[in-house]
Amino acid sequence: MEIxxxxxxxxxxxxxxxxxxxxxxxxxxPGIASGELATSIQSEFxxxxxxxxxxxxxxxxxxxxxxxxxxxxxxxxxxNDASFLHNTRxxxxxxxxxxxxxxxxxxxxxxxxxxxxLGQSIQTVATPFHTKGSVCYWFKDLNALFTGDTLxxxxxxxxxxxxGSQRSVESSLxxxxxxxxxxxxxxxxxxxTTIGREVxxxxxxRK
Numbered sequence: 001m002e003i004x005x006x007x008x009x010x011x012x013x014x015x016x017x018x019x020x021x022x023x024x025x026x027x028x029x030p031g032i033a034s035g036e037l038a039t040s041i042q043s044e045f046x047x048x049x050x051x052x053x054x055x056x057x058x059x060x061x062x063x064x065x066x067x068x069x070x071x072x073x074x075x076x077x078x079x080n081d082a083s084f085l086h087n088t089r090x091x092x093x094x095x096x097x098x099x100x101x102x103x104x105x106x107x108x109x110x111x112x113x114x115x116x117x118l119g120q121s122i123q124t125v126a127t128p129f130h131t132k133g134s135v136c137y138w139f140k141d142l143n144a145l146f147t148g149d150t151l152x153x154x155x156x157x158x159x160x161x162x163x164g165s166q167r168s169v170e171s172s173l174x175x176x177x178x179x180x181x182x183x184x185x186x187x188x189x190x191x192x193t194t195i196g197r198e199v200x201x202x203x204x205x206r207k
Contacts, residue, residue: 001120003144003186006040008032011059012189016146017041018139019118024049026117027073028137028146029188033062033100038070048073049118054148055134056084057161058093058100060188068104076115078126079108080163081133090162127172129165130157136176144184145195151176151185153193156204173205 004017008031015032019025024047030037041048048071053061056077064075064085077085084091085102093100109115111126115137123138127150134157137146149157150172159166181196199205 001118001142003142005186006032006037013059014186014188014190015063016186017045018120018142019045019049022046024118026050026052026120027067028052029054029060029148030063030067031059031061033058033066035066035070037063038066041067042070047071051075052115052122052137052146053077053081053106054136054146054150054188055131056081056091057131057149058088058091058096058098060148061085061091061102062093062100064102064104075102075104075106077106077108078124078133078135079110080128081131082106082108084131084133092161125175127151127168127175129159129168129172131161132163132165134172138179138183143180143182144186145176145179146186147176148188150187151198151202152187152190153185153198154202155190156202169204177205 006015013031016028017025021044025045088094115122125136127134130149179195183195185193
């Protein structure tokens with residue numbers, strides 16, 4: 001099973017496809033607000049099994065409705081961020097003079113639940129400091145963690161946006177600190193890293 005990153009120019013955001021060509025895929029954080037991603041998927045895959053959102057900011061969910069319309073796929077998001085899909089202030093689009101709203105009725109889950117999609121065991125890791133419903137998705141069989149705006153190479157997400165919490169940073173990072181050192185980290189922006197590298201070099205883990 002492949003992990004296919006798609007980098008879109010605006011906000012240097014990362015969308016990820018997980019699957020095998022010719023079969024269904026899982027899409028993580030479709031931030032591209034156009035039908036381009038859906039068209040690309042239709043040309044190489046048989047469909048979309050599900051969309052997983054690490055949180056509800058518009059640069060991570062702008063393409064949700066295009067995928068739902070094309071593939072009739074479910075959209076998963078933590079219950080504490082579900083309202084972001086329909087609220088331009090919470091999802092941040094209003095601050096950029098945009099109005100990004102999704103019509104999707106998402107499948108919600110609580111803290112640290114396990115999902116099963118495409119034969120994969122996916123552990124959700126609640127990290128509620130960038131937004132109250134921020135999560136990481138740990139694909140155990142792929143040794144891959146998709147962190148959205150929780151953890152970047154050498155940095156972490158900001159806490160000064162709606163529902164963000166500076167007080168939750170330490171407890172959230174403590175959940176990541178104990179994960180396998182060789183676990184590959186794929187973030188919402190920037191380059192891949194590993195848990196071991198971040199625990200060693202990321203200043204936020206040393207506080």
